Amino acid sequence: MKGLKGKAAIVTGGSRGIGKATVERLLEEGVKVLFCGRNEKTGLATLAEFKQKYGDAVFFIACDMEAKETPAMLVSKARELFGELDFLVNNAFPFTAKALDATYEDWQHAFMAGPAAYARMIAEFVKQREKKEGAIVCISSISGHIAQPMRWTYNAAKGAVKQLIRCAAMDLAPAIRVNCISPAWVWTDEVAKATPDGTRASVPQAWDEYHLLQKLQEPSQIAATVAFLLSDDAAVVTGHDLYADSGYLAMGPEGLGKTANFAGSV
Numbered sequence: 001m002k003g004l005k006g007k008a009a010i011v012t013g014g015s016r017g018i019g020k021a022t023v024e025r026l027l028e029e030g031v032k033v034l035f036c037g038r039n040e041k042t043g044l045a046t047l048a049e050f051k052q053k054y055g056d057a058v059f060f061i062a063c064d065m066e067a068k069e070t071p072a073m074l075v076s077k078a079r080e081l082f083g084e085l086d087f088l089v090n091n092a093f094p095f096t097a098k099a100l101d102a103t104y105e106d107w108q109h110a111f112m113a114g115p116a117a118y119a120r121m122i123a124e125f126v127k128q129r130e131k132k133e134g135a136i137v138c139i140s141s142i143s144g145h146i147a148q149p150m151r152w153t154y155n156a157a158k159g160a161v162k163q164l165i166r167c168a169a170m171d172l173a174p175a176i177r178v179n180c181i182s183p184a185w186v187w188t189d190e191v192a193k194a195t196p197d198g199t200r201a202s203v204p205q206a207w208d209e210y211h212l213l214q215k216l217q218e219p220s221q222i223a224a225t226v227a228f229l230l231s232d233d234a235a236v237v238t239g240h241d242l243y244a245d246s247g248y249l250a251m252g253p254e255g256l257g258k259t260a261n262f263a264g265s266v
């Protein structure tokens with residue numbers, strides 16, 4: 001992809017899942033990356049794996065995106081390591097799924113570690129850089145578009161991401177492009193937790209069929225769309241929510257039509 005090689009990026013939550021695949025895709029494209037995660041052991045294991053494959057272009061810091069000091073610290077660390085910073089990928093986000101039972105603390109966590117952390121990272125990215133041009137991608141979700149049972153906190157927080165990127169895209173134009181991506185069901189630890197025995201083989205067929213493409217998504221597929229939105233190939237894309245969802249949001253309540261016989265008439 002155009003305009004990635006030699007650039008520098010921050011990826012929040014890069015030690016596992018979609019974030020990890022994004023770090024790897026960017027390293028493959030020749031981007032230097034600083035990523036973070038809360039668990040130091042997991043982060044350092046991922047760092048060692050990448051260093052072996054890609055050399056010294058990758059760095060890890062253990063931190064919590066909800067903490068007040070994290071955004072300023074992460075961006076300043078990236079500037080120290082890379083000199084300049086070109087890209088930001090806001091990926092870490094709490095999967096807090098509460099509804100009527102949500103406490104004050106649940107709401108605080110869902111928003112402060114979610115869309116507010118995304119916004120605070122964007123603000124630091126803008127404040128601390130000297131370079132004008134840049135690109136930002138935030139990971140949203142199909143959950144920001146639809147109702148799902150007992151998920152007020154997660155779905156409301158994901159819905160906020162879309163409005164955040166629109167406002168940021170307006171205020172940061174024309175130098176910095178800001179977009180988000182809405183994946184559907186991606187095979188990561190969070191989805192594995194919901195399977196009968198945590199294995200890919202135990203994924204119910206029904207989950208594949210939530211998607212027009214009839215397959216659970218892979219983290220590397222979402223990472224490819226992140227790389228595209230950061231690249232110069234997406235030079236005219238900003239304020240956009242890319243449905244990287246294998247057709248999930250295009251489908252209606254009739255699903256793939258297995259239970260609907262209506263064929264229309266002439």
Ligand SMILES: NC(=O)c1ccc[n+]([C@@H]2O[C@H](COP(=O)([O-])OP(=O)(O)OC[C@H]3O[C@@H](n4cnc5c(N)ncnc54)[C@H](OP(=O)(O)O)[C@@H]3O)[C@@H](O)[C@H]2O)c1
Pocket residue numbers: 012013014015016017018019036037038039040042043063064065066091092093094113139140141142182183184185186187188189190191
């Ligand atoms: N998986 C899906 O089906 C799916 C679908 C749509 C959208 N998404 C979105 O995609 C993004 C990534 O999801 P995923 O499934 O890849 O998650 P994941 O496998 O649970 O990985 C999350 C990553 O973020 C880090 N992280 C989480 N909370 C953090 C915090 N407060 N501060 C710093 N790091 C944090 C985790 O490391 P530590 O645990 O060590 O902190 C880990 O590296 C999220 O925004 C999620 O909402 C996922």
